[in-house]
Amino acid sequence: MPRLPGGLTAEAVEAAVRDRYGQVAANPSQDFTFPVGREFAEAVGYPADLLAGLPREAADAFAGVACPVPHAGLAAGETVVDLGCGAGLDSLFAGTRVGPGGRVIGIDFAPAMIARAQRSFTAAAMPWVEARLSDGHCLPPANASADAVIVNGIFNLNPDKAMLLSEAFRVLKPGGRLVAAEIILTSPLPPDEGHSLDDWFR
Amino acid sequence: MVREAGFVDVELGEFIDVFSGSPHESDAREFETRGVTFRARKPG
Structure with a gap:
């Protein structure tokens, strides 16, 4: 586990992220320090006609970074893991690509988000898309079981990025694809930043 | 890291x-954060 500045612990950061995204799931229309919602999803590349055909519950609590699914080259019948699925928008998008002969496993560590995602999957009538509650330390899928892993903005919120990448590698089949959208810094943070939990959401 | x-x-x-x-x-803007997509493959 990497050492964090300001005496923060990974557990404290994880709890704060779980709490913050639980708030998004419960009330996505309130103000957050990061963009949330359907309008934002469309701005970062989700097709309007796709959004119109999916349950609003998924798009209204969208809090990703971009639209990674089109970059995954998904085919009918494939198995996809949506790591940090949130309200499930990418899982549903992937579900439209892999179809009923495929499988999409949306995984999130915020119980409120998983509950919201499951409601969206049920409303979308896509039984091949499922929601699983799990942190990133030991993902539910078996070794070498997925054709693709999709990640949309969770590396920047997890102190142990190497662990997440290791788990994504483990669940992928040989030749499987990791497709991610992420926030990056293009220069180091000033030394007085990153010392408080609020800094993780700025 | 990937x-x-x-x-x-x-x-x-x-x-x-x-x-x-x-x-x-x-x-x-101040911290020069950007969004980026990336893709990688597991060998095999």
């Missing part, structure tokens, strides 16, 4: 202005 996990064929994709219009857009 390569250290064992992935190959790591490709950076498009950059995205994620925080445009959000309440903390100025922080994102």
